[in-house]
Amino acid sequence: MAGPGLGRTEQHRKRSEGTASALLRKMLESSSVLLFIVFVLIFVLLLFAVLIRKNAAAALIWHEIIREKITNFIMNQSKEQRILDFVLQNAVRGDPRSVVDAIDKYCTQKEWAMNVGSEKGIILDKTVEEVNPSVALELGTYCGYSAVRIARLLKPGARLLTVEFNPEFAAVAKQTIEFAGVQDKVKILEGPSEEIIPQLKKKYEVDTLDFVFLDHWKDRYTPDTILIQECNLLRKGSVLLADNVIIPGAPEFLKYIRNNPRFQCTNYPSHLEYMKAEDAMEKAVFLG
């Protein structure tokens, strides 16, 4: 009786040992898999961090897609609303320069945003001062940064029409423009540029445009430039200024405008807003 009993205990002990070592093996295997995954993740993150520093496209993906979505989720608020809040708290009501400076400060120190920015803003300012427009058109309002920049330089009686198809951006821009005190000079036209441009003559009493700032989605630069001409909105000497012709880039537009004998072009090398990557603006004077 004792023999078989001891045998069972021995068998049981061996089975337990077997199970324990299998469990330990599994644990070691799974922890090394876990360790491997952690290493791969750290490597990918480091690679992405280097890429963000070196590559503007990766930086834009990080700022505009990943970081912005996470911050919006955590704060339950859009980036554009955060920019507006910063303006309301840090700029001086009725002082357009302080509004521009506050947006630049926010976008340099806190969150990147697609305003024309301080460096290319100087090229924009100089062009507006040179043209001294009575009627200016902006395609792409966003938060109203460039609208305020342009409006503060307009002579008395001159006006800026600015087109934006995103209602949330248009609402933020309206408040920014009002806070800057330039609301009498700026009218936000809500809707897609391709629908608004053909309405400019009749609905908004535009004869011709003296200055056009192209700063909406880059694939619309060429079709909208053609549409503006088809609607007879340009006069001899009208000036177009296009932003971001290098990043995100508007190669088709550059090809179209530089090969068009009706335009005389000048390129202004600069840098992508709030970044070191190279960008440029293209000025095109309509020769009639």
Ligand SMILES: C[S@@+](CC[C@H](N)C(=O)[O-])C[C@H]1O[C@@H](n2cnc3c(N)ncnc32)[C@H](O)[C@@H]1O
């Ligand atoms: C680069 S942001 C404009 C930045 C602004 N000009 C500034 O410097 O402060 C481009 C804006 O154009 C708007 N947009 C893009 N395509 C458009 C279109 N076809 N019609 C109207 N708005 C458009 C986008 O919603 C976005 O707000």
